[in-house]
Structures are given as structure tokens and as C-alpha cells.
Amino acid sequence: MGGLMKTLTWLTDVHLNFLSKDEQQRFYKRIKDENPDGVLITGDIAEATNISDILLGMANVVNRPIYFILGNHDYYHGSVHAVRNKMLEFTDSNNLLNWLPQSGPQRLNENTVLVGQDGWADGRLGNYRDTPVMLNDSRLIEELFKEAILGRYPLLDKMQSLADDDANALKANIKDALKLKPKKILIATHVPPFKEACLYEGKISGDDFLPFFGAKVMGDVVSEFATQYQDISFVVFCGHTHHQAHYQPMDNLIVKVGAAEYYYPEIQEVVQL
Numbered sequence: 001m002g003g004l005m006k007t008l009t010w011l012t013d014v015h016l017n018f019l020s021k022d023e024q025q026r027f028y029k030r031i032k033d034e035n036p037d038g039v040l041i042t043g044d045i046a047e048a049t050n051i052s053d054i055l056l057g058m059a060n061v062v063n064r065p066i067y068f069i070l071g072n073h074d075y076y077h078g079s080v081h082a083v084r085n086k087m088l089e090f091t092d093s094n095n096l097l098n099w100l101p102q103s104g105p106q107r108l109n110e111n112t113v114l115v116g117q118d119g120w121a122d123g124r125l126g127n128y129r130d131t132p133v134m135l136n137d138s139r140l141i142e143e144l145f146k147e148a149i150l151g152r153y154p155l156l157d158k159m160q161s162l163a164d165d166d167a168n169a170l171k172a173n174i175k176d177a178l179k180l181k182p183k184k185i186l187i188a189t190h191v192p193p194f195k196e197a198c199l200y201e202g203k204i205s206g207d208d209f210l211p212f213f214g215a216k217v218m219g220d221v222v223s224e225f226a227t228q229y230q231d232i233s234f235v236v237f238c239g240h241t242h243h244q245a246h247y248q249p250m251d252n253l254i255v256k257v258g259a260a261e262y263y264y265p266e267i268q269e270v271v272q273l
Contacts, residue, residue, distance in 0.1 A: 005037035005108040008067075008186075008271040012239030013260035015073065016054045017046040024054065027265050028061035034270055038064050038108070042239045042258065043071025043118065043190035048078025052086055059096040067098045067106060069116040071190040071240060072137050079142035080162065100188055101169060105177040112273050113180050115173040116188030119215050119238070122163035123156045125195045126210025133208045160217075167217040174225050184233040185225075186271075191240045193219035197247040197255045205241070213241050226253040237271075 009031055016024050031039060039062060046054045051074050059066055075083050087099040098106065100116030107113050138148035138155055147158040170189070177185050191214060192198045198205045198213045205213050226234045227250070236255040244259035258268040 004110070005112075005273050007034075007036050007273060008038050008040045008108070008114075009034050009036035010040045010042070010237055010258070010268045010271050011265070012042040012237070012258035012268055013044040013071065013242055014041070014265035015044055015046070015260070015262055016058075016265060017050050018263050019265070024057060025061065028058050031058070031267065032062050032064075034267065036064055036270065037273075039066045039068075040114070040186075040188060040237060040271070041066065041068040042116075042188050042237050043069050044073040044239060044260075045070070047073060047076040048083050051083070052090070055090065055097055056094075059094065063096070065096055065098060067100055067103075067114055067116065067188065069100050069188050069190060070118045072120070072135075072141065076136070076140040081143070100173075101166075105173055105180065107180055107182075108186075108273055111183040112186060113177040113182040113184070114186045114188065115170065115177050117166040117170040117173065117218075119166050119170075119189035119191045119193075119218050120159060120163040121191050121212045121240075122160050122215050122217050123211040124160070124216035125198070125214035126205070126207040128152075128156055128211040131208040131211055133212060135212050137212075163215055163217050167215075167221050170218065171221050171224075174221070178225075178229065178232075182232065184235065187222060187234060187236045189215070189218055189236065189238050191215040191218065192238050192245065192255065192257050193222055193236060194247055194249060194255060196249070197238070197245045197257050198241055199243040199245045199257070200241070201243075222253065223249070226250050
């Protein structure tokens with residue numbers, strides 16, 4: 001569990017593998033200079049081949065608890081199974097690196113609990129049947145590649161299997177968080193859980209792209225809890241689209257999506273707890 005925190009520095013889609021070592025170090029110093037109590041990262045940190053070194057490098061400079069989930073790019077040139085095993089090892093062996101699917105609910109202070117699951121686009125928004133769009137995920141992530149070569153519907157089945165597993169895990173996380181009787185639950189995931197939060201050039205992404213940029217099953221889970229527990233504030237932090245969005249489907253539910261640009265990682269927000 002975390003301590004009595006007042007601020008979290010939120011990052012998303014920083015893609016630090018695109019930076020030189022010196023550029024990475026300068027970015028870590030920028031984070032440290034914010035003097036946060038902790039850091040929250042909502043995925044697309046690097047790629048499978050270098051995410052371990054990059055997370056360790058960040059932890060060594062920032063020297064604050066880092067709470068993170070993974071995005072699709074974090075599995076590129078690797079497998080979901082192998083990368084997650086490495087993250088399990090990190091969380092068990094490094095007291096600053098907390099992969100939220102492993103570490104479970106984190107009490108940040110008396111009123112606030114943080115939970116998180118990686119999350120996957122699930123093909124349930126937009127028009128998967130007719131879209132000509134295909135992302136690099138189906139070429140560069142082992143489990144998706146194996147299904148993609150069998151056809152678009154085996155790929156969809158795998159996307160939905162991964163998404164549903166993470167959504168079920170998030171549901172269990174939130175149930176555990178509720179036992180701590182919080183006033184606010186922060187939820188970290190990578191893919192926006194509502195189409196209204198999936199923006200491109202200021203508008204909701206088209207039906208060709210939504211299957212790969214939204215996670216309807218995550219939205220269903222979050223909506224269920226926000227409806228049932230209206231005295232608790234739920235705030236979802238995510239990324240993936242590289243377009244900033246702020247969507248409030250209920251009085252007690254806000255979804256924040258961070259903006260991003262390759263080669264230019266930014267601090268999204270210093271979240272006041």
C-alpha cells in the first residue's frame with residue numbers, strides 16, 4: 001500500500017524507446033523536479049525489448065513510487081506472457097515499481113485508492129466487420145500475430161479474450177478497493193473505455209478506427225460500479241489515442257485521456273489527491 005500522498009504525476013504514451021539515453025535522463029529529471037509523491041503511467045512506456053531497462057532507469061532517477069500499467073506498444077517485439085512475467089518480477093523485487101495488475105489496490109491516502117489493469121481494444125465499438133484498418137499489434141505482438149494469420153475473426157476473438165480478462169480483473173480490483181471505504185477510486189487503463197473519449201482531430205474517431213481504439217468492456221465495468229456507488233468519485237486515466245479528451249458520462253465518473261506525440265514525452269497532469 002502507498003503512504004499519505006498528496007500528488008501523482010501522470011504520464012501516458014511517452015514511448016521512451018524513441019529517445020536517446022541522454023534525452024531519457026532529461027525527461028526523468030523533469031519528472032523529479034515536479035517533486036511528486038508518486039508517478040502514474042498509463043501505458044506505452046517503451047517496447048518489450050527495452051521496457052525493463054527504461055522503467056529501472058526512471059525509478060533510479062525519480063526515486064518515487066511508480067504505479068503503471070502497460071499499453072499495446074509495451075508488448076511489441078515480444079509476447080504478452082513474457083512481458084507480464086517480467087512485470088510480476090519487478091513488482092515483487094523492486095519497491096518503487098508497481099505494476100498495478102500485480103500490486104492490487106493502492107491506498108494513496110485516507111480517501112483515495114488507485115487500481116489499474118492494462119486493458120485492450122476489444123473491437124466492440126465501431127465497425128470491425130468492414131474496417132480496412134489494421135494496427136501493428138497484429139504483426140508485432142506474438143499472441144495477436146498467431147491469430148491474425150488465421151484471419152480477422154480469430155484475431156478479434158483474441159482481442160476480446162485479452163480485453164475481457166483484464167476487465168474481469170479490474171472488476172475484482174474495484175471490489176477489493178471498495179473494502180477500503182474510499183471516497184475516490186482512481187482507475188488506470190490504457191485504452192479509453194467509451195467512444196466519446198476516443199478522439200481524433202477533436203471529434204469521435206470514425207467507425208473504422210474505433211474497434212482498435214476503444215474498450216467497451218472496460219466502460220461497462222466502470223459504469224456498473226459508478227451507477228451502484230454514487231457516493232464514490234471514479235476517475236479513469238488512460239491514453240492510446242494520443243489525443244486529449246475529458247468525458248464525464250455520470251456525475252461521479254470522469255474519463256481523462258492524455259495527449260501524446262512521438263519523441264516529445266510530456267507530463268499530462270500533476271494530479272491533486
